[in-house]
Amino acid sequence: MSNVLAVRNVSKQMGGRHALSSVSFSVHHGSIHALLGANGSGKTTMLRVLAGLYRPDAGEIDWMGQCVLPWADPAWRTELALVDPLISPPGRLTLEEWGALGARMYANWDEHRFITLITNLELPRKERIRRLSLGMLTQAKLAFALAVRPRLLLLDEPTTGLDPVVRRQMWQWLLAEIADAGTTAVLATHDIDDMEQLADSATVFFKGRAVWSGELEEAKAQFAKVVVRATGIRALASLAPAVAWQTSGHGEWSAMVERDALPALTAQLREAGVNQMMVQERLPLDEWFRWLMRREGYVRDSDKIS
Numbered sequence: 001m002s003n004v005l006a007v008r009n010v011s012k013q014m015g016g017r018h019a020l021s022s023v024s025f026s027v028h029h030g031s032i033h034a035l036l037g038a039n040g041s042g043k044t045t046m047l048r049v050l051a052g053l054y055r056p057d058a059g060e061i062d063w064m065g066q067c068v069l070p071w072a073d074p075a076w077r078t079e080l081a082l083v084d085p086l087i088s089p090p091g092r093l094t095l096e097e098w099g100a101l102g103a104r105m106y107a108n109w110d111e112h113r114f115i116t117l118i119t120n121l122e123l124p125r126k127e128r129i130r131r132l133s134l135g136m137l138t139q140a141k142l143a144f145a146l147a148v149r150p151r152l153l154l155l156d157e158p159t160t161g162l163d164p165v166v167r168r169q170m171w172q173w174l175l176a177e178i179a180d181a182g183t184t185a186v187l188a189t190h191d192i193d194d195m196e197q198l199a200d201s202a203t204v205f206f207k208g209r210a211v212w213s214g215e216l217e218e219a220k221a222q223f224a225k226v227v228v229r230a231t232g233i234r235a236l237a238s239l240a241p242a243v244a245w246q247t248s249g250h251g252e253w254s255a256m257v258e259r260d261a262l263p264a265l266t267a268q269l270r271e272a273g274v275n276q277m278m279v280q281e282r283l284p285l286d287e288w289f290r291w292l293m294r295r296e297g298y299v300r301d302s303d304k305i306s
């Protein structure tokens with residue numbers, strides 16, 4: 001698969017802080033790329049830079065091998081759609097009027113599609129946008145984004161506030177769009193389950209840095225987990241090449257280790273007299289993400305990590 005989008009060393013200060021610090025990642029054509037990370041780690045800023053709303057302080061963005069300057073290129077902006085929870089159309093407009101605006105702004109605007117989607121969602125076409133519920137507004141924004149027929153779809157927590165039925169329907173529409181039109185999507189999300197089902201690849205942000213980027217299949221194999229029943233594990237923890245130890249509180253300890261360091265860890269455990277251990281070589285993505293954050297030093301007291 002070829003890369004269609006390449007972000008190279010993009011930095012952006014927001015309010016005197018490094019919201020993005022030399023971020024690089026690339027996205028395959030027609031794939032869904034997830035942006036993951038703790039609150040305030042830079043995901044929204046990255047999407048807004050890609051959408052041309054923010055001008056980065058440094059770095060480059062390539063689209064199909066050509067360097068683009070999204071903040072300075074109105075033509076680029078008509079090729080993409082951004083769904084951002086904090087950016088909404090004027091509340092005085094009706095959905096129909098907003099659609100008419102879309103037709104003027106976007107070269108590939110698909111009016112039939114917009115009307116079909118909002119009809120299927122049972123959204124009131126003649127109601128002013130300010131009278132829609134939060135979930136209805138989110139649905140309308142997604143319908144609008146799909147009617148743009150974008151080449152690049154940028155989604156910031158796009159299903160927040162949607163009921164489970166509509167949420168599933170939205171994902172089906174988005175997947176169909178991506179499959180039919182070859183659209184590429186970049187999706188910021190905290191929902192690892194959604195991401196596991198939808199995304200092909202991901203970039204993980206921490207304090208404005210991209211601390212991991214790659215295919216999700218690689219992510220699952222990045223760490224291994226070793227579970228042991230043992231005492232004196234605190235002494236072991238300082239010797240073994242584990243990223244961290246964690247206890248369930250019932251005498252069972254688990255260590256997360258980078259896949260390459262697994263043989264060294266199991267050897268050390270055997271030397272220390274621990275002969276019974278369970279090794280899990282592929283981790284579910286939620287565990288992978290938690291361990292990755294732990295490696296970066298993002299821990300909360302409730303994690304109960306030694």
Ligand SMILES: Nc1ncnc2c1ncn2[C@@H]1O[C@H](COP(=O)(O)OP(=O)(O)OP(=O)(O)O)[C@@H](O)[C@H]1O
Binds near residue numbers: 015018037040044205
């Ligand atoms: N308009 C702004 N003015 C000042 N600082 C900002 C502004 N927008 C974002 N920031 C800062 O930039 C950093 C990155 O914020 P951003 O919204 O990109 O994070 P995020 O990963 O999307 O977070 P969340 O998961 O909570 O939505 C944070 O430290 C935030 O406080």
